[in-house]
Amino acid sequence: MFDEMRGADGTRPPYREIERWLDALGPEALALKRDEAETLFRRIGITFAVYGEGGDPERLIPFDLIPRVFSATEWRTLSRGIVQRAKALNAFLHDVYHRGEILKAGIVPEDLVYRNSAFLPEMMGVDPPGRVYSHIVGIDIVRTGPHDFMVLEDNCRTPSGVSYMLENREIMMRMFPDLFARERVEPVDGYASMLRATLEEVAPRACRQDPVCVVLTPGPLNSAYYEHSFLADQMGVELVEARDLFVDRGLVWMKTTEGPKRVDVIYRRIDDDFIDPLVFRPESVLGVAGLMNAYRAGGVTIVGAPGAGVADDKAVYCYVPDMIRFYLGETPILKNVPTWKCGDPGDRAHVLDNLGEVVVKEVHGSGGYGMLIGPRSTEAEREIFRRKIEADPGAFIAQPTLALSTVPTMTADGAAAPRHVDFRPFALVGREIRLTPGGLTRVALREGSLVVNSSQGGGVKDTWVLADR
Amino acid sequence: MLLAVRHRTTYRYDPAVAGVAMRLKLFPSRFDGQKPRRWRVSLNGAAVKPDFTNGWGDEVATLFLRGGVPEAEVIAEGEVETHDLAGVLRGFREALKPGVCLRETPRTRADAAIAELAREADASGGSVLSRAHALQDLVSSRIAYVPGATDHGTTAAQALAAGKGVCQDHAHVIIAGARSLGWPARYVAGYYLAHIEGGDVATHAWAEVWVPDLGWVGFDASNDICPTADYIRVCSGLDAADAAPLRGHAEGVAAETLDVEVGVAPVAQTQQ
Numbered sequence: 150m151f152d153e154m155r156g157a158d159g160t161r162p163p164y165r166e167i168e169r170w171l172d173a174l175g176p177e178a179l180a181l182k183r184d185e186a187e188t189l190f191r192r193i194g195i196t197f198a199v200y201g202e203g204g205d206p207e208r209l210i211p212f213d214l215i216p217r218v219f220s221a222t223e224w225r226t227l228s229r230g231i232v233q234r235a236k237a238l239n240a241f242l243h244d245v246y247h248r249g250e251i252l253k254a255g256i257v258p259e260d261l262v263y264r265n266s267a268f269l270p271e272m273m274g275v276d277p278p279g280r281v282y283s284h285i286v287g288i289d290i291v292r293t294g295p296h297d298f299m300v301l302e303d304n305c306r307t308p309s310g311v312s313y314m315l316e317n318r319e320i321m322m323r324m325f326p327d328l329f330a331r332e333r334v335e336p337v338d339g340y341a342s343m344l345r346a347t348l349e350e351v352a353p354r355a356c357r358q359d360p361v362c363v364v365l366t367p368g369p370l371n372s373a374y375y376e377h378s379f380l381a382d383q384m385g386v387e388l389v390e391a392r393d394l395f396v397d398r399g400l401v402w403m404k405t406t407e408g409p410k411r412v413d414v415i416y417r418r419i420d421d422d423f424i425d426p427l428v429f430r431p432e433s434v435l436g437v438a439g440l441m442n443a444y445r446a447g448g449v450t451i452v453g454a455p456g457a458g459v460a461d462d463k464a465v466y467c468y469v470p471d472m473i474r475f476y477l478g479e480t481p482i483l484k485n486v487p488t489w490k491c492g493d494p495g496d497r498a499h500v501l502d503n504l505g506e507v508v509v510k511e512v513h514g515s516g517g518y519g520m521l522i523g524p525r526s527t528e529a530e531r532e533i534f535r536r537k538i539e540a541d542p543g544a545f546i547a548q549p550t551l552a553l554s555t556v557p558t559m560t561a562d563g564a565a566a567p568r569h570v571d572f573r574p575f576a577l578v579g580r581e582i583r584l585t586p587g588g589l590t591r592v593a594l595r596e597g598s599l600v601v602n603s604s605q606g607g608g609v610k611d612t613w614v615l616a617d618r
Numbered sequence: 619m620l621l622a623v624r625h626r627t628t629y630r631y632d633p634a635v636a637g638v639a640m641r642l643k644l645f646p647s648r649f650d651g652q653k654p655r656r657w658r659v660s661l662n663g664a665a666v667k668p669d670f671t672n673g674w675g676d677e678v679a680t681l682f683l684r685g686g687v688p689e690a691e692v693i694a695e696g697e698v699e700t701h702d703l704a705g706v707l708r709g710f711r712e713a714l715k716p717g718v719c720l721r722e723t724p725r726t727r728a729d730a731a732i733a734e735l736a737r738e739a740d741a742s743g744g745s746v747l748s749r750a751h752a753l754q755d756l757v758s759s760r761i762a763y764v765p766g767a768t769d770h771g772t773t774a775a776q777a778l779a780a781g782k783g784v785c786q787d788h789a790h791v792i793i794a795g796a797r798s799l800g801w802p803a804r805y806v807a808g809y810y811l812a813h814i815e816g817g818d819v820a821t822h823a824w825a826e827v828w829v830p831d832l833g834w835v836g837f838d839a840s841n842d843i844c845p846t847a848d849y850i851r852v853c854s855g856l857d858a859a860d861a862a863p864l865r866g867h868a869e870g871v872a873a874e875t876l877d878v879e880v881g882v883a884p885v886a887q888t889q890q
Contacts, residue, residue: 249715263717273673273713397682426867427641427680438639438867442680445670
């Protein structure tokens with residue numbers, strides 16, 4: 150088991166300042182600081198609804214005070230790997246919605262793409278500005294050793310969580326200014342302006358003036374509404390709902406008190422199915438009728454492109470290293486987790502024989518729901534999954550249970566103890582690819598737990614990338 | 619053959635709605651077996667031009683009516699020259715790959731009965747083309763043509779279980795059965811020249827199955843034949859809802875009534 154602070158030969162260099170800080174404060178002071186942090190978060194109002202668990206839908210996502218730290222060298226490797234992956238995923242999306250070369254070459258099975266409900270025939274032949282489909286790529290990365298980073302999954306639609314990255318840093322800086330004075334931590338607060346620059350860069354051909362960008366939200370009842378309003382606010386753009394927009398003469402307009410105002414770029418935080426009732430779900434009230442037509446005609450850019458989800462499917466995931474070789478002619482910098490596809494008879498037999506050791510995931514599932522963690526499962530749970538897999542093998546994949554790295558995390562009494570973490574950086578893809586030095590670290594707060602999802606008892610941490618000395 | 623078509627669809631809203639958005643796929647396909655000679659689509663009298671050709675090769679128009687809309691009347695009319703190609707869609711341009719048409723939709727899910735029907739067709743042997751014909755024959759014999767027996771939401775499985783339905787149901791069952799055998803299949807909406815007095819309505823639908831070396835071939839279980847010069851192909855999709863030539867979205871709450879009138883007639887051509 151790899152602990153990111155306590156290495157084989159003592160404290161690892163990136164954590165030396167953290168260690169000094171923890172020792173100087175002591176458990177009691179830390180526990181007090183934690184209460185203070187929680188009060189601050191409540192005041193800001195940052196919450197995350199949890200589906201399917203009952204309880205308080207406005208539950209605060211637990212924030213752990215002890216930062217997770219990457220050295221400048223570690224970050225250089227990570228960032229190269231993230232950028233490489235974001236490029237390949239976008240090249241794949243352009244390809245499958247045009248000639249489908251990677252399918253013809255037999256590298257990715259046609260079925261995985263064309264029979265995937267995230268593949269939208271409506272996007273065939275559409276050319277989004279800059280050939281960008283996934284403008285915000287959230288790549289979930291786990292670590293298993295000093296030099297071993299692996300990608301757990303890609304999020305090509307509209308990954309959430311970036312508001313936590315920004316708020317966690319803000320709270321930390323407010324509470325521990327002296328800590329930031331002693332350690333050179335790369336800033337993350339450029340994210341909003343980078344996101345805005347990215348949106349402006351993908352403005353449609355029809356846009357002749359400074360692009361007008363908006364954030365389109367399903368509304369206050371959505372679990373990520375806080376993030377939608379936060380990002381709109383940080384970028385200095387309007388937060389709109391579908392009823393604020395309409396399509397006319399092939400362009401999209403926003404209703405304002407001074408009359409209709411043209412909209413060039415829509416950063417939508419609503420799902421594909423709902424964006425246009427004329428094309429997708431007819432009963433949708435979250436979408437804008439005619440939006441797809443305006444998009445096709447080049448009157449507006451939808452960020453991310455409809456149909457981008459076909460690249461982040463857990464079965465397609467297996468082929469991302471092949472995409473990197475095929476489109477970029479490069480060696481993948483970040484490894485994939487070895488994955489067994491239950492649709493394949495040989496793989497399936499292996500998975501069914503080893504249900505107690507592997508992690509089983511639904512191909513289309515997300516958020517840690519519908520998952521089996523073999524070593525922590527009961528006989529009854531394994532039996533349920535055995536039947537599910539046998540009934541619909543193509544809907545499941547399995548991976549070895551990874552020994553995720555641990556980082557010091559505060560326990561109830563204020564002491565620091567190792568807890569498992571993962572990491573989600575956010576790559577922004579416009580004319581160039583931008584990456585904020587940092588991301589969202591999720592931590593499994595229960596001792597020994599490997600599930601970091603906020604819906605399953607996970608918390609978040611500030612993530613530091615140290616500046617070069 | 620030269621066929622004259624007039625297709626009027628009127629949506630009435632009571633009370634008038636604030637706005638109506640419409641997506642029309644009402645432009646007959648161009649391929650070796652079919653050429654629109656003169657074709658005009660209008661919405662409340664104003665001419666409508668297609669904005670783009672979608673991945674399925676169909677021309678699409680999107681339109682808006684605003685400010686107290688009591689009625690939206692869409693008229694598609696013109697003349698289409700047709701030739702009998704035994705149902706083969708030759709010379710048609712589209713971006714979509716046949717593999718997409720293996721995808722199941724809620725209306726075209728093959729239950730055990732449909733899968734069994736498909737296996738029966740498959741067991742008849744011969745080429746995919748002849749087995750697809752067998753599937754069409756089977757569907758035709760198992761589902762009687764009974765107007766009003768089903769509605770637009772009826773699934774393929776329900777239609778087969780009921781043993782009656784209309785062209786939409788015939789097409790859905792062929793599609794579900796073909797896909798269960800791994801043959802790409804899709805839904806085609808169009809017009810049809812009925813020969814029997816007072817017979818079939820003139821809007822029609824059938825299935826297309828992807829046949830190796832031939833490409834897309836039409837199969838119409840309602841008439842138990844492949845499309846002839848009596849058929850006008852308009853657009854296609856994964857199922858009836860996906861292929862719908864007209865789709866409207868009204869802003870506001872109102873009672874909506876729909877009135878459709880279609881006529882297809884041969885145009886007398888003078889011998890040169």
